[in-house]
Amino acid sequence: MNWLTNYVRPKLKAVLRKKDTPDNLWHKCKGCGQLIFHKEFLANQFVCGNCGHHDRIGPAERFKALFDDGEHERLELPKVQDDPLKFRDQKKYSDRLKDARSKTGEQDALIVGVGRMDGIEVVVAVQNFFFMGGSMGIAVGAGFVTAVEKAIELHAPFIIFTAAGGARMQEGILSLMQLPRTTVAVNMLREAGLPYIVVLTDPTTGGVTASYAMLGDVHIAEPGALIGFAGPRVIENTIREKLPEGFQRSEFLLEHGMVDMVIPRHELKETLVRLISLLTRDGAAREDRRAS
Amino acid sequence: MITFLDFEKPIAELEGKIRELRELSGAEITVSISDEVGRLETKLDKMLRDTYGRLSPWQKIQVARHPERPHFLDYVDALITDYTPLAGDRAFSDDHAILGGLGRFKGQPVIIMGHEKGHDTETRLKHNFGMARPEGYRKTVRLMHLAERFSLPVITLVDTSGAYPGIGAEERGQSEAIARSTEACLNIEVPLICCIVGEGGSGGAVALSVGNKVLMFEHAVYSVISPEGCASILWRTADKAKDAAVALKLTAEDLQRLGIIDEIIPEPVGGAHRDPALAIEALSRSIEGALEELSGIDGAKLRKLRHAKFLAMGAANLG
Ligand SMILES: [Zn+2]
Numbered sequence: 097m098n099w100l101t102n103y104v105r106p107k108l109k110a111v112l113r114k115k116d117t118p119d120n121l122w123h124k125c126k127g128c129g130q131l132i133f134h135k136e137f138l139a140n141q142f143v144c145g146n147c148g149h150h151d152r153i154g155p156a157e158r159f160k161a162l163f164d165d166g167e168h169e170r171l172e173l174p175k176v177q178d179d180p181l182k183f184r185d186q187k188k189y190s191d192r193l194k195d196a197r198s199k200t201g202e203q204d205a206l207i208v209g210v211g212r213m214d215g216i217e218v219v220v221a222v223q224n225f226f227f228m229g230g231s232m233g234i235a236v237g238a239g240f241v242t243a244v245e246k247a248i249e250l251h252a253p254f255i256i257f258t259a260a261g262g263a264r265m266q267e268g269i270l271s272l273m274q275l276p277r278t279t280v281a282v283n284m285l286r287e288a289g290l291p292y293i294v295v296l297t298d299p300t301t302g303g304v305t306a307s308y309a310m311l312g313d314v315h316i317a318e319p320g321a322l323i324g325f326a327g328p329r330v331i332e333n334t335i336r337e338k339l340p341e342g343f344q345r346s347e348f349l350l351e352h353g354m355v356d357m358v359i360p361r362h363e364l365k366e367t368l369v370r371l372i373s374l375l376t377r378d379g380a381a382r383e384d385r386r387a388s
Numbered sequence: 389m390i391t392f393l394d395f396e397k398p399i400a401e402l403e404g405k406i407r408e409l410r411e412l413s414g415a416e417i418t419v420s421i422s423d424e425v426g427r428l429e430t431k432l433d434k435m436l437r438d439t440y441g442r443l444s445p446w447q448k449i450q451v452a453r454h455p456e457r458p459h460f461l462d463y464v465d466a467l468i469t470d471y472t473p474l475a476g477d478r479a480f481s482d483d484h485a486i487l488g489g490l491g492r493f494k495g496q497p498v499i500i501m502g503h504e505k506g507h508d509t510e511t512r513l514k515h516n517f518g519m520a521r522p523e524g525y526r527k528t529v530r531l532m533h534l535a536e537r538f539s540l541p542v543i544t545l546v547d548t549s550g551a552y553p554g555i556g557a558e559e560r561g562q563s564e565a566i567a568r569s570t571e572a573c574l575n576i577e578v579p580l581i582c583c584i585v586g587e588g589g590s591g592g593a594v595a596l597s598v599g600n601k602v603l604m605f606e607h608a609v610y611s612v613i614s615p616e617g618c619a620s621i622l623w624r625t626a627d628k629a630k631d632a633a634v635a636l637k638l639t640a641e642d643l644q645r646l647g648i649i650d651e652i653i654p655e656p657v658g659g660a661h662r663d664p665a666l667a668i669e670a671l672s673r674s675i676e677g678a679l680e681e682l683s684g685i686d687g688a689k690l691r692k693l694r695h696a697k698f699l700a701m702g703a704a705n706l707g
Contacts, residue, residue, distance in 0.1 A: 180646075180706045181637050185622035234702035241699065263590075263612050265622065268636045269648050272612040273701035275591060276598045279570050280699045303612070305563035306591035311571065325563035325591070326553030330617075334553045344558055354561050 125149055127320075141361045150318050150361055152298060154200075155207035155222035158257055162220060162365050168211030171219070171246055173203070173239040180234070181268050189266035192228065200227045204235035205260070208243040210250070214369040216376070218255055219247040223304075225259040225297075232304050233264035237274030240308065244281040253291040253372045258309040261327070262302020275307040282311045291375040293368065296323050296346070296355065314371055315355040316364070317346035323355075390661060393450045399439065399658075402432045436658040443607065445633040449615060451607040452586050453549075456661040458668060459518075460487055460504040460545050463585070466668045467675075468493055468500055474531060476523075480560060483524030485516045485552070486596075488531045493543065494676060499535040501528055502545030502596065505586070518587075519552035522565035525595050532572040532580075539687070541579040541679055544596040549614060551592030566595045573598035574694055577687030581678045583671060584608045584640075584649070600694055601678040602648070604640045605667070606655040610648070611638035646706060651678070 123137045124130070127149025137144075141161055142151040160166040183189040197203065205227040209220050221243045223230040240256075247254040263271040285292045294312030298321035305325055317323060324344035332339055342348050346358045359367050392400040406428050409421055443451065451457070464471050468491035475482040488501025505518035528544075535542045551562055573580060573596065582599030588610030597610075604610065613621075615633035620626045643649045653674045660667035682690065 176702065177705050180702075181635070183635050185628075185632070185635065186624075237702055265613055265618050265636075267702075268612055269610060269638065269643060269646060270702045272590065272594055273648060273698070275567075275594050276570050276574060276698040277701045279567065279574055280695045283571065283574065283695070303591055306566040306594075307570065308567075310561070310564040310567045324558050325551065325566065326558065331553045331555065331558070335555065339555070343555070348559075352559050352561070354564060 123151075126151060143361050148319060148360070150298065150320055152225050152259065153361075154226055155202075155209070155224050158222045159209045159211070159220065161361070162213060162368070163209065163211035164213060164215065168209040168220075171208040171210055171243060173206065173208060173235070173242050175203070176234045176238050179266070180270055181266070183266040183268065185266075192266070196228045200224060202227055204233070204239065205230045206236040206239035206243075208239060208246070210246060210252075213365060213372070216369065216372055217250055217252045218368075218372065219243050219250065219252050221254070221256040223257060223259045225299075228264065230258075230260035230304075231262060231264035231271075232260055232274050232278075233267040233271045234274065236260075236264075237277045240274075240278045241281045244285055247290055248284060248288045251288070251290065253293065253376060254285055255293045255295065255368060256308065256312075257295045257297055258300040258304055259297045260300060260302065260304040262304060272303065275303050278308040279311065282308050291372055293371060295364065295368075296349075297321050299323070301325065301327055301344075310354070313375070315357075316367065317349060317355045317358050318364075319346055319358055319360055321346045323349050390456055391454065393447070393454065395439070395447050395450070399432065399435055402428060402435060406432065433657065436662075440607075440655075440658055444630075445609075445636070445639055446615065446630040448607050448639050449587075449609055449633055451659045451661075452605075452609045454659065454661045455507065456664075457586055458660055458664040459507060459547060459586070460502040462664060463502075463545055463668055463671065464491070464500060466665070467672050468498075469495075471500075474534075475527075477526035477530060479523070479526060481523050483516075483521050483527060484514055485518050485520035485548070486524035486528060487515075488527065490540075493541075493679070494672075496541070496679070497538075498541050498543055499531050500543045500545070501531050502583075502585075503548040503592075505547060516552060518548045519550060520548065520592060521552050521554070521557045522560045522562050525551075525562075525565035525569040528569045528596060529572040532569075532576045536576045536578050536687075539578055541581065541682070542576065543675060544573075544580070544582045544599065546582060546584045546588050546593050546596050546610075547586035548589050548592045549587050550589035551595075563591075566591045569595035570598055574698065575691060577691050579679060579682035579685075579690055580694065581675055581682070583653075583675065584610050585671065589614060598694065598698060600682055600690055600697075601650050603651045603653055603671075603674050603678065604643060604649045605653050605660060605671070606640055607659055608640060609638045610640075610643055611636050647704060648701070 122131045125144040128147035130146045142153045179190045293314045296317040300323045349355045471491035473489035487504050503518040504515045506512035506515040580599040581601045582597045584604040615629040616626045618632040619628035640652045656663035656666040
């Protein structure tokens with residue numbers, strides 16, 4: 097590693113400067129520190145080829161990897177009232193929203209796509225951690241409900257990729273009310289007899305885990321994701337001791353019975369397709385056709 | 389003697405003066421002293437009314453957390469006859485931060501449950517300061533299903549700074565337990581009346597607050613995060629808790645305006661801790677009214693109404 101940083105890096109930087117290429121040509125793995133060629137990292141869905149560390153990815157990359165040929169339609173989500181509490185800390189919430197929107201090009205933290213996975217129509221929601229930490233406010237709650245309604249309309253399974261530090265504090269009690277709100281939506285899926293699959297990604301904590309993220313028919317976690325109710329720092333401050341290695345990580349949740357499986361990113365699609373086809377009539381019919 | 393809050397210094401001084409005068413006069417109260425006591429008492433009453441009539445959000449937090457504020461067992465003692473506590477989640481243990489059981493409210497069998505904070509060091513430790521572990525939330529699910537099976541209305545009393553953040557709680561699925569409790573609240577086909585009596589702290593409070601009727605005491609608070617927690621994240625210092633308390637809009641008045649709660653229960657002058665009996669009586673009246681309102685509605689409809697109510701949370705434009 098030293099050899100790389102001390103010797104190759106300066107040279108590389110010089111090359112980059114000369115060509116005026118973006119400085120993200122190389123990616124340094126957050127897990128092992130290895131430098132990975134960016135193109136290779138992209139092709140590998142942001143997973144380190146050396147240590148298997150799963151870096152956070154956005155909705156676009158998810159959709160590309162999941163839907164057949166990446167083809168899908170974005171579901172239009174309801175426009176909600178911005179900043180209903182006129183919240184202001186050191187910065188105005190309305191300004192934070194503006195920043196997040198210009199940074200991500202998205203309205204809010206939940207993005208929903210409709211498309212096919214191995215031919216089966218599905219509704220897939222992805223929480224975008226890059227939009228205010230994926231936090232759940234009214235927009236995320238409303239988006240979740242709309243996605244569920246679409247799944248019911250299409251009689252399609254619903255899959256959500258969770259990622260959030262929790263509820264969006266700047267919306268106060270209204271963000272807290274999204275816990276019961278989304279829980280009603282989960283129950284609508286149940287009544288419609290549709291599979292609801294939760295894929296927990298890094299990080300999923302707080303109010304999101306205390307509602308829809310823990311109410312799936314099947315829970316899948318990506319390797320090494322932080323998943324829990326209370327944040328590790330809050331726990332450490334409460335119990336005044338250091339937390340054990342791997343605490344609140346996917347593998348820990350599997351061991352404690354909170355998730356069904358831990359699945360690496362590149363095996364997610366085939367796992368989801370298998371689950372869906374086992375849980376739905378359409379999937380079963382498709383298998384019959386295949387067999388005959 | 390009650391514990392005075394920092395903003396009650398003038399009230400404490402006045403009360404002290406009145407007490408002194410009374411002691412000074414002993415058994416034999418002279419006319420002039422009794423006049424003076426009377427005058428001071430009028431002044432004290434006005435001072436309490438003024439102070440408590442315009443408490444800041446931060447002061448409300450302090451009142452909601454007041455150590456002598458009535459807690460779950462005080463309410464149960466006064467309101468419930470034949471109280472029969474039920475214990476355990478049938479899976480791991482019995483949580484003492486959330487208590488509950490069968491009993492009669494005004495003669496009618498009900499299930500009542502809620503957070504108990506304790507009132508002295510020993511009981512506070514026993515009840516873990518009202519911070520429940522997953523077993524607490526699994527017990528509430530169990531009790532709600534029991535209520536449904538026997539068509540009993542459910543009353544919840546919410547008073548917690550939040551669910552307990554600990555290693556064991558995480559290992560045993562704190563978030564799943566809270567989510568299931570919220571879900572049980574939404575789905576039971578019996579009347580569900582939720583009362584925020586003190587602190588409504590985040591997910592740990594929501595798990596018991598998804599009712600057909602949500603009632604809230606005048607000086608209770610209900611929030612997505614504690615002002616201290618919010619301040620330390622957004623302002624990067626817990627010293628800004630007062631500012632966070634304002635920004636979070638966590639008072640009963642705010643919550644009624646935002647359409648989160650259905651009714652504000654008035655507190656005695658100077659807060660519930662100054663006259664617990666009066667506060668308990670006010671709560672009793674509100675619960676009775678809510679029960680009466682829901683009594684004619686069949687179970688499936690009650691569930692449907694609850695779903696519609698919480699599905700709409702945040703959908704309205706609040707201007
Ligand atoms: Zn690596």
